[in-house]
Amino acid sequence: MVTLDINDAISEIVVLMRSELRRNEISIETDLATGPLPVLGNRVQLQQVILNLIMNAVEAMSTVEGVRMLRVSSGCDAAGSRLISIADSGPGIDPTLRERMFEAFFTTKSEGIGLGLSICRSIVEAHGGRLFALPNQPVGSILQFTLPLPPAGTPAEP
Numbered sequence: 650m651v652t653l654d655i656n657d658a659i660s661e662i663v664v665l666m667r668s669e670l671r672r673n674e675i676s677i678e679t680d681l682a683t684g685p686l687p688v689l690g691n692r693v694q695l696q697q698v699i700l701n702l703i704m705n706a707v708e709a710m711s712t713v714e715g716v717r718m719l720r721v722s723s724g725c726d727a728a729g730s731r732l733i734s735i736a737d738s739g740p741g742i743d744p745t746l747r748e749r750m751f752e753a754f755f756t757t758k759s760e761g762i763g764l765g766l767s768i769c770r771s772i773v774e775a776h777g778g779r780l781f782a783l784p785n786q787p788v789g790s791i792l793q794f795t796l797p798l799p800p801a802g803t804p805a806e807p
Contacts (some may be wrong), residue, residue, distance in 0.1 A: 709739030
């Protein structure tokens with residue numbers, strides 16, 4: 650675990666996903682906090698979370714006619730923790746399933762095995778944060794996770 654800029658980690662995944670987004674006719678908007686947004690973490694694990702959440706959003710929007718919009722943002726919540734959000738204009742999440750969707754082997758996908766979000770939650774919690782889902786307005790879902798500030802004196806990424 651090292652101090653890393655979560656905005657850099659997010660930007661790398663967004664670049665990686667550009668062709669997939671174009672192929673699925675999805676517009677992307679990024680709203681990252683100005684300047685570095687340091688977190689304590691493992692870059693590869695946190696990028697795996699971001700990638701999985703974006704891929705889930707892409708899948709959800711594949712069934713939607715009309716405008717397909719993905720919004721990736723970063724900032725701080727009221728407690729000062731880092732807050733990363735992936736919002737989509739897909740069909741949304743059934744409110745009765747919002748907590749179950751993070752359980753291992755629970756899936757609403759015909760071809761899913763139900764491990765992606767469970768693993769994402771485990772990674773985020775191992776980093777001292779939390780992962781949760783909210784409805785997007787007027788349609789879609791928002792998956793957000795928080796990460797604590799890095800303690801002073803934590804080594805930074807090389």
